[in-house]
């Protein structure tokens with residue numbers, strides 16, 4: 628895994644929290660991640676980055 632970096636500035640959500648939400652909570656969509664972590668629920672500017680992490684980690 629790459630370094631810890633912030634994905635969602637609005638809610639201060641880091642990539643490792645999103646990965647954890649995918650792996651431990653079974654999040655499969657940007658909406659799931661939003662419910663679990665709050666990421667992507669304010670300005671929406673980080674949605675593409677969240678999707679990228681989902682593509683990489685979900686469904687494997």
Ligand code: FES
Pocket residue numbers: 634635636637638666667668669670671672673674
């Ligand atoms: S940066 Fe994630 S909602 Fe604004």
